[in-house]
Amino acid sequence: MLQWLKFYRRDQLPGDISAGLVVAMMMIPQGMAYALVAGLSPVVGIYASIMPPIVYALFGSSMTQSVGPMAIISLMTAAVIGPMAPAGSALANVLAAQLALVSGAVLLLCGLLRMGFLANFFSRPVMSGFTVGSAIVIAFDQLHTLLGAELPHMHLPSAALGVGSLVLLVAARQYLASLLKLCGLPLVAADIGAKLAPMAVVLGGIALMATTGLADMGVRTTGAIPAGLPHLNLASSSAHWRPLLQPGLLIGFIVFLMSMSGAQALAQKRNEKLVSNHELIGLGAANVASALSGGFPVTGSLSRSAVNFAAGANTPLASLITAVLLACALLAPTGWLALLPLPVLAATIIVAVLGMLEMGILHTAWQYDRGDALAWIATCLGVLVLGVEAGVIIGVALSMGTLIWRASRPHIAVLGRIAGTEHFRNIERYPAETQPELLVLRIDANLFFGNVEAVSQRIECELATHQSARHLVLVMSAVNSIDTTALMALAELNQSAKRRNIGLHFAEVKGPVMDRLRNSTLLQELNGKLFLSTANAWDQLHTAKDVA
Amino acid sequence: MLQWLKFYRRDQLPGDISAGLVVAMMMIPQGMAYALVAGLSPVVGIYASIMPPIVYALFGSSMTQSVGPMAIISLMTAAVIGPMAPAGSALANVLAAQLALVSGAVLLLCGLLRMGFLANFFSRPVMSGFTVGSAIVIAFDQLHTLLGAELPHMHLPSAALGVGSLVLLVAARQYLASLLKLCGLPLVAADIGAKLAPMAVVLGGIALMATTGLADMGVRTTGAIPAGLPHLNLASSSAHWRPLLQPGLLIGFIVFLMSMSGAQALAQKRNEKLVSNHELIGLGAANVASALSGGFPVTGSLSRSAVNFAAGANTPLASLITAVLLACALLAPTGWLALLPLPVLAATIIVAVLGMLEMGILHTAWQYDRGDALAWIATCLGVLVLGVEAGVIIGVALSMGTLIWRASRPHIAVLGRIAGTEHFRNIERYPAETQPELLVLRIDANLFFGNVEAVSQRIECELATHQSARHLVLVMSAVNSIDTTALMALAELNQSAKRRNIGLHFAEVKGPVMDRLRNSTLLQELNGKLFLSTANAWDQLHTAKDVA
Structure with a gap:
């Protein structure tokens, strides 16, 4: 615990500061967007980006993990809360925090029982199929926000704004880094600059709303974001403890899997060692902290952690800096955020999850082991057809099924x-x-x-x-x-x-x-x-x- | 299919006839008793003992398996149907048949997909813990029927009859075989004779009810058993397909596990080979047949199959003879069965499940591998505290958990x-x-x-x-x-x-x-x-x- 602080070296500071700044700029639109994916008020996503990374810095074992809202966990939250409370309602926010509390308690318990081996329950093809299936569901769910109306209709001003943002963001993803490099920026800076495109597009969207008549034409915005730090939240619905138990267990499991797979990839690059039991404790504490500060279930995000890593994060101090900056953003006047057009936010979500559509593992598995490839496909289809919760269960069942099936043919x-x-x-x-x-x-x-x-x-x-x-x-x-x-x-x-x-x-x-x-x-x-x-x-x- | 009939030898006939007779005598009280355990009309248990063994004889691969009602499957049926329909109601009977149809379809599908390896999902300690836990639940559930009133009260005449039967049956289990041997019966005949004690006690109970005033004193009986063969049953509740789906899957799984573990033990004794994919088909077809003839979920019962085996069964012809005898019993006047006192039936159930309280595996595991012993205990407690369905899930989770945990420490x-x-x-x-x-x-x-x-x-x-x-x-x-x-x-x-x-x-x-x-x-x-x-x-x- 806090080993990194004890041995902190002055030369680690610049990297941590730059990473903290960059991730904070990513986090503002991302937190709000993922709260919307979960069917919650946008500010909940910012609350979930403040206390969780601070607490994770105290208990977690990864140096570069960025803990906070994450698309797939938001999707799972929506699947649980959706049938119980209308999207954006006060009850939805209460239940989301309660769900984070249950997940956090499960993770803490597993950590205390030293059950880190649970990370080995998913094969990589199954994990990949689950991620791709979830990404498609999330992107598809955002289409009506992007176009401003339920399909097959569309609201032209919203659709123009949304599709325009989408085109800009996709172009930025493809070409911005090279462009910035041509402009003379160093390689790493150019790459990081490109990652800030969503923030730039969001700011552009806000500027458009403030200066043109788009709002009068019916383009919807996030609405007022309450200023001020998150309060201690002890609200809960006693009628919902029982129905939240099993989903909380599943979400805790996926929080752990998602975080571990991301953190492992980064730890390997620096030959750092990740302790799975510490990760359970760190993520559990982060989710409890999220619940108590009015947030929702959080985990380490691979894409955001990769940016944190690339932007120079050496220690969890980077995440602490991010958290402090977000807190400052809430303390400053937040009126400008209220103008954020929802179609632009939907575009950032779609572009973010497009990055999860990684077919490489399916390709490798198809060449190497047809059974693993079929497990990939079945898990992905399971998420698409039966939903994200069923997808987790199908994934575990297929991983175990493959295992037992192979074992049943010993040499x-x-x-x-x-x-x-x-x-x-x-x-x-x-x-x-x-x-x-x-x-x-x-x-x-x-x-x-x-x-x-x-x-x-x-x-x-x-x-x-x-x-x-x-x-x-x-x-x-x-x-x-x-x-x-x-x-x-x-x-x-x-x-x-x-x-x-x-x-x-x-x-x-x-x-x-x-x-x-x-x-x-x-x-x-x-x-x-x-x-x-x-x-x-x-x-x-x-x-x-x-x-x- | 029907290989046994093609190569049938005349010298196999006497054994098959004697086994058919003995099992029929066991089946009448057992079928009615297990239908009561499932919360159904007693006659449903007899229906479930006629078509399923006939169909299993066509498709199954075991020579000595006795397919029909079984205590644990009845308990699982009760757990599913209970919250949906009052015990003994017409709806309960319809839902039970519908559940058998779902389980049968699942088993058939698994058989066609050649998923016999599913039998390898439970470790023996987990299976044993599950069985012991279920046996305790069943015995405990019968106490109020045995004593004629809800605990802590009792209805004296009922309690006297029930406890008296219980004492008789326990004594018969302990001493009857030796006694019959002393009377000059050969070893095997004495053992089989002892197994017919429940039928003798049931007949005694009926005689008592017919000749004394016990009925007027308020001792409850099974009530009228409709005469005549089971009809083709196509009744189903369209509102209940969806809630029966997952329980049907679980019950199908346990039907397969229970049947395989019993049949394997017997097949080994005769060096016969059991084909797990044929078993899936045989059990699936038997459950579909049970559904279509007004029965409920069935499986191979280890204890009954062992009697079948010991009484000389050489081929599935023995089961066919049992089925024909039961059909004859339904065609003959059934008025006498209506007098069967419920406390006596409860006593036969309690004694039957006491035979499942096998602690040998726990003892072996405790000496040999503490992890397996803990899995035994956790599964047993899971059934006792959370119920039989949760017990199955805990059992699979623990088997898989042990497996992954061991795998996570490679040498x-x-x-x-x-x-x-x-x-x-x-x-x-x-x-x-x-x-x-x-x-x-x-x-x-x-x-x-x-x-x-x-x-x-x-x-x-x-x-x-x-x-x-x-x-x-x-x-x-x-x-x-x-x-x-x-x-x-x-x-x-x-x-x-x-x-x-x-x-x-x-x-x-x-x-x-x-x-x-x-x-x-x-x-x-x-x-x-x-x-x-x-x-x-x-x-x-x-x-x-x-x-x-």
Whole structure:
């Protein structure tokens, strides 16, 4: 905790200041936009950008993570709150904070129980499919704001403003960095300058609204943003604790996944180490802080953290500076923000989520492992067709399903001896000698509930095709663990072998596995012997004709 | 399909007839009792015992499985239907059939998609904890029927009858088999005779009701059982399709798990092979048949199948005989069944589920693997505190959680050479020589999304402690698969190694893994070489001082 402050070096300051400034400029339109995605008042997005990063700086382990509102989490919030309260209502704001509290409590609990391994529940293709599906949903949801009316209609002045902003932002994304470089800006500065295009477009939009008659023509704006710092918010709806419980759990899970995947990519670039249990605590505390200051669920945003990183952030001080600047913005007169035209904000949202439409992982998976590619597609379709919550559940189910499906096809080789040596190899791949009374199987997988049935069936199958075998030797050199289910299956195999008068022997059992097996009765009851090497088993069982 | 009929031998007939008779005698009280557990009219339980076993005989793969009502599935049905319709109402019966239809359709679909691997989603400790928890819930729910009034009150005549039956049944369970043996019955016949105690007690209860004034004293009975075969039932409630969807999915899953675990134990005893995809089809068809004949969700019952097996069942003909006998019972006058006292039926349920309170697996797990034991306890408590549906979800989550948690701690060894040999061993366990510029790591796990982060962190950690290493050799002899997530992590490791000017080499990559890797760009971009053996890598990299 606060290790970074203890060892703070003066030369880290300039980078932190510039990053703090840049991210604050990004955060103002982004916070308001993502609050709108969540169906909340725009100011909630700014509140959620002040206390959470401060608290995360105290407890988190990433140096460059920018914690605050994030598109997908906002979408999930909208999916939960939407059916319970009208968008933008006071109740919606209360429920959003309550949801952040539940998510934060879940994350804190998981952190205290050291459940950081939860980050390993999603495969990357599934995560990517989930992100792409969510991005499409968010972009599609913004279309009517962009065009100023429900599809297929449009409000011409709004649509002109919205589509114009969209074109400007897409052009800025493509060409602004190169243009700024041509103008003589250094490479990094040019890249960062390009990231501030949304703020520039927003300011342009406000200027247009202030100087032209667009407002009279019916272009909608964000409306008055209350000035002043966020208050301590203890409002909650007691009727909604129960319905918010399960969604809060899911959102907490995705908050953690989103933050970890972003932070890991950045930590790797600087060879920093991320501690997943600290991340749980940091994100949990940030969400609780968001709830208590009238915000909504927050997480680390990959795109914003990347800007923070590129703009020179060395420590969480950058995020603290961002938070202070946002607080100052709320303390200053906020009248100008009220003029922000919604179509422009919708354009910034659409351009932001377009950046999430990353198809590279689908491409890699399609080439490399069709099953992973299908999981990508199924998760993406799940989000599009059944919604974002169902998408998370489908994603976990598919990740686990792929895992169990693969586990249910373990590799098992029948071994023979390479003549004249002590080497044993798969008889399908090598010309190796076998003995009719001896069946030697090497199990190339850890034994656990997911593959125990497949292993049993394969062993029975091999015994059926080797009717003359009097001894079965299981070579355990590739088995690193045996769980209780597998232990029981081995005990059953042993009983069955005993009934059929077949010796069951183990060879090359690893140290940790053997230590564990000594806590069971399997070894005492074994209808055979333990051998240190397969060669030992081969030699001894060759001469002994009967079960030892 | 119907392979057993094609090869039917005359000598199999006596066993099938005796088993058919015995199971029919068990089925009458059991079917009615489990229908009551599900909150349905007793006759529904008998309907569910006629068509499902007939259909299962056509499509299933187990020779001795007895498909029909089962306590835990009835409990799950009650949990779903209870909040939607009053117990015993016509709507409850309609919804129960509809639930069976949904479960059956899910099972059929899974069977057609060849998703038999779903049986591997529960570890045995979790399955056992789930069963024990459910048994306790069922027994507890029957207490008020046993005692004739809501606790803490009791209706004395009912309580006397119920507790008397309970004592008789428990005594029969303990001593009847030995007693019958002493009376000269052969061992098997004595065991089977003891299993018919519930039917005897039920008949005794009916006789008592018919001859004494117990009914006038207020002892409740099952009431009139409509005579006649089940009709084709197409009734459904269109308002309830959606709320029945998710419970139907869960029940289908548990139907499959319960049936598989029972059938596997029996198939093993006769060295028969169970085909999980056929089981899905057989159970799916049986549930659809149950729905269409006015029944409710059914599955294979371990205890009943064991009786079927012990009474001599050789083929599914035994189940067909049971079904025909039950149909005959419905065609004969059913007036006598109306007198069946509910406290007696409650006693048979309690004794039946007491047989499920098997603590052996908890004991084994506690000795062998504390994590599995805790999963047992958590699942059992989950069922007791949060209900049977939540129990299933907790069970799957815990099985998967244990799996990912274990996967997140993969075994990785730093290897050294046993001096003067070509053998490489873990330097922590053997006195092996190392080279300062060479770091050789053996990864003892398949690489997939669940452990990829842990493997990356461990590799970074080893590189940090071996600052002089210019070459990193990953020995892949124990890696049987690499998924897309792991492929991407290896590509990132390769980029990172390139940046740091460290060679990344692979040794002993298995054939199937290599075939797969050729479909990716990793090998072309590799900042190093592939070696057939670790010894090759050792020798070549020893002489070459720089990255190849």
